[in-house]
Structure formats: structure tokens, C-alpha cells
Amino acid sequence: MSTTADTQALLAQADRILELNDRGRYTVPTHGLYPFQWNWDSCLVALGQRHNDETRAWLELETLFEHQWDDGMVPHIVFHEPDDGYFPGPDVWNTGRSTPTTGITQPPVAGFALRRLYDSAQDNKKAKREASRLLPMVDRWHQWFFTHRDPEQTGLVALIHPWESGRDNSIDWDEPFEKVPTEGITPYVRRDTLHADPTHRPTKAQYDRYLWLVEHFRSLSWDNAQLHNASPFQIVDPGFNAILIRACDDLAHTATALGYEEIASRNREFAARGRAALETLWHDQNGQYACYDRVSKKLSDSASVGGLLPILAGLSAERASAITQRIQTLGEKVNYLVPSHDPDDERFDAKRYWRGPSWLIVNYLIVCGLRLSEEHQLADEIETQSLKLIETSGFAEYYDPITGEPCGGATFSWTAAMVKEFCLTPKIDKAS
Numbered sequence: 404m405s406t407t408a409d410t411q412a413l414l415a416q417a418d419r420i421l422e423l424n425d426r427g428r429y430t431v432p433t434h435g436l437y438p439f440q441w442n443w444d445s446c447l448v449a450l451g452q453r454h455n456d457e458t459r460a461w462l463e464l465e466t467l468f469e470h471q472w473d474d475g476m477v478p479h480i481v482f483h484e485p486d487d488g489y490f491p492g493p494d495v496w497n498t499g500r501s502t503p504t505t506g507i508t509q510p511p512v513a514g515f516a517l518r519r520l521y522d523s524a525q526d527n528k529k530a531k532r533e534a535s536r537l538l539p540m541v542d543r544w545h546q547w548f549f550t551h552r553d554p555e556q557t558g559l560v561a562l563i564h565p566w567e568s569g570r571d572n573s574i575d576w577d578e579p580f581e582k583v584p585t586e587g588i589t590p591y592v593r594r595d596t597l598h599a600d601p602t603h604r605p606t607k608a609q610y611d612r613y614l615w616l617v618e619h620f621r622s623l624s625w626d627n628a629q630l631h632n633a634s635p636f637q638i639v640d641p642g643f644n645a646i647l648i649r650a651c652d653d654l655a656h657t658a659t660a661l662g663y664e665e666i667a668s669r670n671r672e673f674a675a676r677g678r679a680a681l682e683t684l685w686h687d688q689n690g691q692y693a694c695y696d697r698v699s700k701k702l703s704d705s706a707s708v709g710g711l712l713p714i715l716a717g718l719s720a721e722r723a724s725a726i727t728q729r730i731q732t733l734g735e736k737v738n739y740l741v742p743s744h745d746p747d748d749e750r751f752d753a754k755r756y757w758r759g760p761s762w763l764i765v766n767y768l769i770v771c772g773l774r775l776s777e778e779h780q781l782a783d784e785i786e787t788q789s790l791k792l793i794e795t796s797g798f799a800e801y802y803d804p805i806t807g808e809p810c811g812g813a814t815f816s817w818t819a820a821m822v823k824e825f826c827l828t829p830k831i832d833k834a835s
């Protein structure tokens with residue numbers, strides 16, 4: 404693709420950030436605040452890396468999957484090197500792995516990333532080798548989800564910790580969090596607030612509950628056969644499920660290309676069941692999808708970006724047009740799409756992590772979904788606003804959707820990777 408001088412300058416900055424955060428076999432999200440390998444960060448970073456160095460991009464995924472658990476789970480953090488700057492570290496999780504990891508998972512973007520790496524590969528021989536190695540591992544992770552997080556076989560999977568969603572302090576969790584106690588947690592000192600403005604981060608009340616859940620799961624020896632039913636927090640998040648559905652579709656596509664028919668048909672089936680079941684999460688009044696709480700058996704009224712992400716899963720024309728309209732309406736309330744929560748909600752907070760700010764990774768996933776549904780005009784608008792944020796505010800973790808102010812950590816890897824995706828991946832490939 405041809406690029407203007409301005410775009411080239413942005414791409415050069417993105418490259419510098421990816422280099423700065425490169426630890427050889429994996430990339431940290433940003434130095435200081437997040438000094439280890441995060442699951443979905445790495446997969447999205449690999450998408451950015453593929454534009455310069457396919458070998459490095461494959462390595463990012465390989466390193467992550469080297470730490471897959473025997474039961475198939477791929478953990479949310481791999482603690483490759485000790486670092487006291489982060490809490491809760493390996494001693495709190497105590498999962499008993501030789502290279503320590505956490506005991507929960509994260510949005511499964513690996514299948515989505517794998518397809519893109521494979522489809523755009525210049526070195527086809529290497530791509531075939533790498534994809535053939537990774538395919539069965541991603542497939543095992545997908546099977547793990549439907550075995551351990553969908554015990555009643557609804558077609559949708561539940562999160563048992565807000566950190567699994569990636570949207571740590573979303574307004575979506577406020578009500579379900581009332582059922583999570585805080586009594587008896589070990590006293591702790593947070594480190595995140597030393598690296599980022601505390602007003603941009605989750606509150607202490609939320610951290611207490613994050614920690615209670617970790618200690619509860621630890622007391623059950625991280626046995627995934629028990630954790631789902633033993634958790635007071637069991638949320639079916641439409642955004643998370645949409646990512647999984649899309650990853651299943653993409654894995655099936657790559658598996659077919661490589662002749663792995665069993666993997667292809669299993670994942671096709673997961674995706675079809677999931678897409679049908681997503682319909683149960685439609686919230687008519689909000690005009691978007693909503694989270695379902697398996698403990699209270701209630702559909703949430705919270706209108707977060709988690710309810711817009713299903714566009715990524717490939718929706719009916721009716722649902723796709725409703726989501727498009729909903730994002731357009733949000734666009735009348737903010738200057739930089741897509742806010743993580745509806746600004747009309749009194750709990751909206753423009754700077755606090757997932758309670759309002761816009762995130763480039765979410766924008767990218769929504770753009771891919773909009774292009775899939777041929778909603779190119781809105782997709783173009785989101786891409787333009789995303790790049791404007793970078794030009795004016797740098798490569799931050801997230802942004803105030805009204806003022807564009809940078810929030811959270813700086814020099815952020817996945818933000819850099821998404822700039823590369825926005826600028827270098829042809830629109831048609833974002834639709835596939």
C-alpha cells in the first residue's frame with residue numbers, strides 16, 4: 404500500500420515502540436506498568452509485527468503457546484522474568500508452573516491472529532510449518548472453553564474473573580461484583596498506581612474483589628473442573644464470546660486450507676452454535692447486546708462496548724445495521740469513537756480505564772466487524788478518528804473519548820500494532 408509522509412512518520416514511531424517493548428521472544432504491553440507477556444496483547448501485537456518481520460510475529464504466538472496448560476487453557480499472563488513492579492505477581496497466583504503464569508485466561512484472539520499471519524505470509528513454507536504447529540494448540544484452547552466455561556452446553560462461555568474479559572473495571576461488572584465478598588483477603592499493596600494516574604485505574608473496592616476471586620480459585624488449586632461453578636462471578640460477555648466465535652471461524656478457515664478437517668469442522672460447529680446463542684444476549688431497549696449473569700440469571704442493562712463487539716462475529720443484516728446505528732449515535736456524543744461505555748450513563752467516566760475511554764484495539768476489532776458487514780463508511784470514520792488520536796496524543800494505552808487526552812500507560816505495544824494494522828492492512832483483508 405502507498406503511504407503518505409505523515410503515515411510513514413506514524414509507522415516509524417510504531418516500530419520504535421514495538422522495538423522498545425520487545426523482550427526477544429515476547430513483547431511486554433508497556434514497560435513498568437505491565438512487565439510480562441499478556442495473552443491478547445501478544446496476539447494483537449503479532450499482527451503489527453507481521454508487517455516488518457513475519458518470523459518475529461510467529462515467535463510471539465509460539466512463546467505464548469509454550470505456556471498452554473495441560474487442560475488446554477492459555478493463561479492471561481506469563482511471568483517470564485521476575486519484576487517487583489507489578490502486583491499481583493507469581494507468588495499470589497501460585498499456580499505451580501515451572502515458568503509461572505496466572506490461572507485465568509483472556510479474550511481468545513489467537514485464532515483470529517493466526518489466520519491473518521497465515522493469509523498474508525510471504526514465506527509460505529514457514530507459514531505452513533508454524534500454522535500446522537499452532538492449529539492444534541489453538542483448537543485445544545477452544546475446546547477448553549466449551550468444556551470448562553460452558554458446562555450446560557449453551558453455546559456461549561462464561562468469564563469467572565473480570566481480568567479475563569480484558570475490560571477489567573467495566574460498568575458491566577458493578578452489579579455482579581456485589582456478590583463477590585472481600586472478607587479475609589490478604590493485605591496487599593498495589594503497584595499499578597505508581598506507574599499510571601490512579602484516577603485512570605480501577606478503584607480499591609474493585610481490586611479487593613479481583614483479589615478475593617484469585618485467592619478463592621487458588622484455594623481450589625486452580626482446578627478448572629471446579630472453578631466455573633464455584634465462582635460467584637459467572638458472566639457471559641457478548642464481546643468475549645464474539646471474539647471466540649470469530650476465532651473459531653478463522654481457525655476453521657486455516658484448518659481447511661491446511662487439510663485439518665476434524666479441527667475445521669469442530670470449530671465451524673462451535674462458531675455456528677455460538678452465533679445462534681448470541682441472540683439470547685440481545686437487549687432490545689439498548690439496541691445492542693448485553694452481558695448475562697449466570698448466577699443471578701439476569702441480562703444486564705449496562706450498555707458497554709462489550710455489547711457492540713459482536714459485530715466481529717458476523718451478524719444478520721438486521722443486527723449489523725442496529726449495531727452500526729448504535730455506534731453512530733455514540734459518535735454524536737463523543738469526538739473519538741468508540742467509547743467503552745455510553746456517555747449518557749451516569750456511571751460513565753471518560754478517563755477511568757474501561758468505564759468510558761476509547762481503545763485502539765477495540766476500534767480495530769469493531770472496524771474488522773463493520774467491514775465484514777460492508778459498513779465501510781463508519782469503519783473509515785473510526786479508522787480516521789483512531790489515527791487522529793495517535794497524531795495528537797501519542798501511543799497511549801487508551802484515550803478520553805471527548806478530549807482525546809492520553810490515559811493509562813504510555814508507549815503501548817498494542818496501540819502501535821493497531822496503527823500498523825490500520826495503515827498497512829488493505830480494507831478488504833480486514834473484512835475477511
Ligand code: DGY
Pocket residue numbers: 479490566571595
Ligand atoms: C492489570 O493488572 O491491570 C491487568 O489488566 C490484569 O490483566
